[in-house]
Amino acid sequence: MNSFSPNMLKTFKTCPQKYYFKYIQKISMPQKSSFFEKGKKVHALANYYLRRDNIGRLEQALNADEMQVWNTLKQNKFFQMTYVNSEYNLSCKIKDYWIGGRLDALMKSTTSGNLVENYYILDYKTGSIPQNPEYDYQTMVYLLCTSKLLKNSIDKYNIKFVYIDLKNNQNCIIDFTPEKEIEYEKRIIETCEKITNTQFPDEIVHSKICDFCEYKKICI
Numbered sequence: 001m002n003s004f005s006p007n008m009l010k011t012f013k014t015c016p017q018k019y020y021f022k023y024i025q026k027i028s029m030p031q032k033s034s035f036f037e038k039g040k041k042v043h044a045l046a047n048y049y050l051r052r053d054n055i056g057r058l059e060q061a062l063n064a065d066e067m068q069v070w071n072t073l074k075q076n077k078f079f080q081m082t083y084v085n086s087e088y089n090l091s092c093k094i095k096d097y098w099i100g101g102r103l104d105a106l107m108k109s110t111t112s113g114n115l116v117e118n119y120y121i122l123d124y125k126t127g128s129i130p131q132n133p134e135y136d137y138q139t140m141v142y143l144l145c146t147s148k149l150l151k152n153s154i155d156k157y158n159i160k161f162v163y164i165d166l167k168n169n170q171n172c173i174i175d176f177t178p179e180k181e182i183e184y185e186k187r188i189i190e191t192c193e194k195i196t197n198t199q200f201p202d203e204i205v206h207s208k209i210c211d212f213c214e215y216k217k218i219c220i
Helices: 006-014 018-023 032-050 058-062 064-074 137-149 178-197
Strands: 082-096 097-111 116-127 159-165 168-176
Touching: 006 018, 006 097, 006 116, 018 032, 032 058, 032 064, 032 097, 032 116, 064 082, 082 137, 082 178, 097 137, 097 178, 116 137, 137 159, 137 178
Parallel strands: 116 159
Antiparallel strands: 082 097, 097 116, 159 168
16 A cells, blocks of 8 residues: 655655656665755754753854754744644545654643644744645645644644744644645645556656756656
8 A cells, every 4th residue: 555745745745757767666866964954953953852852062052043043933922832743754544545644743732711622733944834734745644644643632623733934933833634634635635636547657747847956867
């Protein structure tokens, strides 16, 4: 049975040729580590911090830019909510396909007066958030998986996805609704079916979006 991550779905949608290199031929191309260094540090710190580990020495190792980003995250109202889990792997089945990924953090809050629990999937971005965040595969996959995980304990529509834009100190909040659940499942199934039914490499299409692609040198 096929299993797909948000990045796999997004890669195929963007360029099936890249999907073929990365996930079929499993070619790993080198990338500049400095491009991801700040994001990795912030994600690691956030995980340790939420677990209440001692991060004093790790904070001292941050440079000025990294410390500014880290302080921005610590002061974020969603990051200060009640901790549920972090760096958490989850998956669910949609029709014939398994989808899943790794959440940065899952937080919750209780609405005053009626004791309704609301859950928030957090995703920290040290760069830019997706151009169409409401229908980004990461949004769709994580909301569907979390709704199925929590369906027996809460109203599954009391879940929101929050992109925390650390560069601009902004939050992008996406509500989960019955209409979106239907649309998300439809979109994901369509993409999974296209991947499954594509005859690699004969039927793959090159989208020619190569400027920042690590596979540019080997792309035909």
